[in-house]
Every structure is written in C-alpha cells, then in structure tokens.
Amino acid sequence: MDAAEALNEIGFWLERQLAVTYKVEAFRKAAAIIEDLSQDELAKRLESGALKRTKGIGDRTFSVIKQAVEGDVPDYLADLRTDEPLAKGGAELRATLRGDLHSHSNWSDGGSPIEEMARAAHWRGREYQVLTDHSPRLTVANGLTAERLTEQLKIVAKVNDSYDDFRFLSGIEVDILDDGRLDQTDRMLNKLDVVVASVHSKLKMDSIGMTRRMVNAVNDPHTNVLGHCTGRLVQGSRGKRDQSKFDAKKVFAACAKNDVAVEINSRPERQDPPNNLIAMALDAGCLFAINTDAHAPGQLDFLDYGAERADANGVPADRIVTTWPVDKLLEWSFAKR
Numbered sequence: 167m168d169a170a171e172a173l174n175e176i177g178f179w180l181e182r183q184l185a186v187t188y189k190v191e192a193f194r195k196a197a198a199i200i201e202d203l204s205q206d207e208l209a210k211r212l213e214s215g216a217l218k219r220t221k222g223i224g225d226r227t228f229s230v231i232k233q234a235v236e237g238d239v240p241d242y243l244a245d246l247r248t249d250e251p252l253a254k255g256g257a258e259l260r261a262t263l264r265g266d267l268h269s270h271s272n273w274s275d276g277g278s279p280i281e282e283m284a285r286a287a288h289w290r291g292r293e294y295q296v297l298t299d300h301s302p303r304l305t306v307a308n309g310l311t312a313e314r315l316t317e318q319l320k321i322v323a324k325v326n327d328s329y330d331d332f333r334f335l336s337g338i339e340v341d342i343l344d345d346g347r348l349d350q351t352d353r354m355l356n357k358l359d360v361v362v363a364s365v366h367s368k369l370k371m372d373s374i375g376m377t378r379r380m381v382n383a384v385n386d387p388h389t390n391v392l393g394h395c396t397g398r399l400v401q402g403s404r405g406k407r408d409q410s411k412f413d414a415k416k417v418f419a420a421c422a423k424n425d426v427a428v429e430i431n432s433r434p435e436r437q438d439p440p441n442n443l444i445a446m447a448l449d450a451g452c453l454f455a456i457n458t459d460a461h462a463p464g465q466l467d468f469l470d471y472g473a474e475r476a477d478a479n480g481v482p483a484d485r486i487v488t489t490w491p492v493d494k495l496l497e498w499s500f501a502k503r
Contacts (some may be wrong), residue, residue, distance in 0.1 A: 181464025346382020402435030432472030
C-alpha cells in the first residue's frame with residue numbers, strides 16, 4: 167500500500183483512541199516527508215539507507231514505510247485497525263447520522279490540513295462534513311479574521327468540487343461575545359453554510375448575564391447551532407471545569423423559537439449538555455445536532471459517543487438535523503438569513 171497513506175492512517179487510529187499528541191505527530195510528520203516522493207525514489211532511498219538517516223523518520227515509521235513499499239500492510243497498522251465502534255450503545259441511531267456540523271483544521275486549533283479532514287470524513291462514510299474553524303476573538307485558537315476566512319472559503323470550495331459523492335461545507339464556530347453578538351461580520355456569516363455559536367470566554371459570568379448573552383446569540387438570524395452550551399469539562403488533559411450558570415429554560419425556549427439546534431457535543435471530555443439539560447431541551451421542542459467537534463481526523467469517529475448519549479436520553483432521530491439529507495440541512499441553515 168502507499169506508505170504515506172499507511173502513516174496517515176496510523177495517525178487516524180491513534181487520534182481515535184486519544185493517543186498522546188507527540189505519538190500521532192511522529193507518523194503524520196513522516197507521512198509529510200515522503201508524500202511527494204515517487205514509489206521508485208522512495209524504494210531507492212530505502213535501499214541506499216538514505217531514508218533511515220532522514221530527520222523525522224524513526225525506527226517505527228521506517229518499519230512502516232519499508233513494509234508498505236514491500237507490498238504489505240504494515241504490522242503496526244494491522245494491529246490498530248478495528249471495526250468496533252467507540253461506544254456500546256446507540257448503534258441504530260448512529261446508522262442514521264449523515265453528517266457532522268462541527269470540526270476544525272490547522273487553520274485554527276486543529277491538527278491537520280483542510281484536505282485531510284475532508285478525506286477522513288469521506289472515508290468514514292459521511293455524506294457531508296462542515297468545517298467550523300474559530301472566529302477572530304479566540305486568538306489562543308488562532309481564530310480566523312474575515313480576510314483569512316475569505317481565503318479559507320476558496321479552499322473549501324475547491325475541496326468540495328473534488329468529490330462527487332460527498333459535500334464539504336463551509337462554516338464557523340463563532341464566539342459569542344459578552345453581550346451576545348457574534349464574533350464575525352454579517353457579510354461573512356451570510357456566506358457560510360452553517361454557523362455554530364459557542365461561548366468560550368467568561369464562563370463564570372453570572373446567570374442573568376450569561377442567559378442574556380446566550381439568548382441574544384440564539385436570536386441572531388445567522389445562528390444555526392448552539393455549541394457545547396455549558397462549557398463544562400468532565401475529564402481529560404485540561405482537567406475538569408464546572409458548567410456555566412444560565413437559565414436553561416429561557417435559552418432552550420429561544421432555541422426552539424428560532425429553529426436553532428442544541429449541539430450534543432461528542433467529545434469525551436465535554437459530554438455537553440449533561441443529561442438533565444438534554445431532557446429539558448427535548449421538552450422545550452428543540453432540534454439537536456450530534457457533532458464531533460473534531461480537531462483531528464481520528465476524532466471524527468467521536469460521533470459514536472454522541473449517538474450513544476442521544477439514544478440513552480431518548481432523542482428521536484427526526485429531531486436531529488445531522489440525520490437530514492444535505493439539501494434539507496442547507497434549506498434549514500439558510501432559512502432565516
């Protein structure tokens with residue numbers, strides 16, 4: 167098999183199992199080193215020993231490349247491959263999911279190029295995938311200015327045009343500012359297929375202020391999805407973080423009124439919203455979006471976790487916008503603009 171593809175696929179499986187970053191990067195960097203080499207040139211460098219001496223090629227990555235060039239599936243890759251889902255529950259609901267409205271590339275705080283995120287989404291059976299890098303205020307995540315977002319849209323369109331059986335859609339995870347305004351110009355937001363609005367700062371704001379902030383954002387006609395609404399962290403390398411305080415009934419009533427989907431964020435460290443708020447959003451008549459919030463290709467399989475939680479909380483498939491075909495999804499996402 168193609169050696170660069172083998173290295174990148176190893177990266178995918180390691181990301182899927184939440185391996186440490188440096189381990190993943192070793193394989194993805196090695197793939198980048200050899201991806202432009204012809205098979206003949208790669209074979210010559212293997213035979214001469216030049217590849218072994220190449221900076222960025224270690225013993226494990228060298229072994230993977232050697233086995234791939236020899237026509238074998240590398241042993242390390244074969245050991246990582248699995249058909250087992252990440253979650254035990256929600257298989258029936260998971261099978262109805264067509265797409266994912268929340269993912270990141272290395273244009274903001276993701277780890278992989280736009281093209282690689284699209285390839286992985288297509289490989290994993292998505293009918294559509296939305297790229298939603300961060301907005302300018304989130305400087306810690308290299309948020310996109312209007313100018314950078316304009317350039318990104320050209321790349322998204324080019325990538326989308328390269329597929330016949332998959333849609334790669336434009337989007338943004340726009341920061342909800344302190345007063346509830348969205349952190350991007352209306353002109354740019356009008357150009358995007360999907361807008362996910364999330365709170366990332368001042369998470370300890372008082373309940374009255376946070377409620378007003380979130381309701382104002384949900385009332386904005388550009389908002390399609392309310393992302394990870396409580397901001398909580400329940401595990402992981404960043405530690406734990408309590409959920410924000412807000413009047414959930416008021417926020418979810420605004421979501422239902424404005425046809426804004428409440429995100430069921432599939433990241434294992436978020437599990438956001440908690441179960442009691444999913445129940446409250448259900449009672450309010452809200453739509454939902456099961457999203458991965460993937461920051462790497464391997465994290466696109468996190469949909470398994472979101473489907474399990476939605477199923478356990480009795481969320482019906484017809485209330486989940488990510489079960490909809492792409493034309494229906496886009497009709498919904500542009501309806502208020």
